[in-house]
Amino acid sequence: MTPEEIKRKRADSILRELIPEALSQLGDERLRGLTVTEVICSKGRSDADVYLDPTGIDEAEQQQILKQLRKVSKGLEAYCLKAEGWFKSPKFHFKFDKELDRVKRMDELFAQIEKELNK
Template sequence: MNEAQIKLKRTEALLAELIPEALSQLNDNRLHELGVIEVKCSRGRSDAKVYIDPSNFTEEEKRAYLKQLRKARPLVEDFCLKDQGWYRCPKLAFEFDEQLKKSQNIEDLFKKIAKEKTGDES
């Protein structure tokens, strides 16, 4: 790992800690319960994707949460700036992490294939 990669990982780790803290200080109680799974910064650290735990929300609830998060984005960025004393904060983009759901679907497919294979051999 070179120095730029280390700085990038450090920024991602800091944002993963600061964003939930910033969300917990907002007036909207619904945002307090959201969990940040991961933060991925662009190479120049000007943008960052924040992956939120979907934890069984419906599609309608997810849309409502994303709308609230877009409104709260400037406040969260300002919190990060003040807390860390940064000159600028990455522009945050929030989205729900669907990787767990996709991996579960793939595992279910593998189980189904294995079941069909054992059924054919019997």
């Protein structure tokens, strides 16, 4: 692992902790209850994809939440900048993590196959 990759992984980890802290201080109840599953910074750490847990949130509400997150993203970036004392914070791009649904569906399929094999 190169030193640049180590710095990027460290930034990912720090942001995975700071973003939920920042969200918890917002007035919007929907945003305070969000769970950050993953943060992936770009190569230059100028952008960061923030993946959120979609469990229990329908598609229409997800779109409303993403719209609201775009509005408050500058405040979240400022919070992270101040908390870590960084010179520059990455620009956040919020997304709902579709991978969790795929993993859940695969687990269900494997359970079904195992049940059929045991018969």
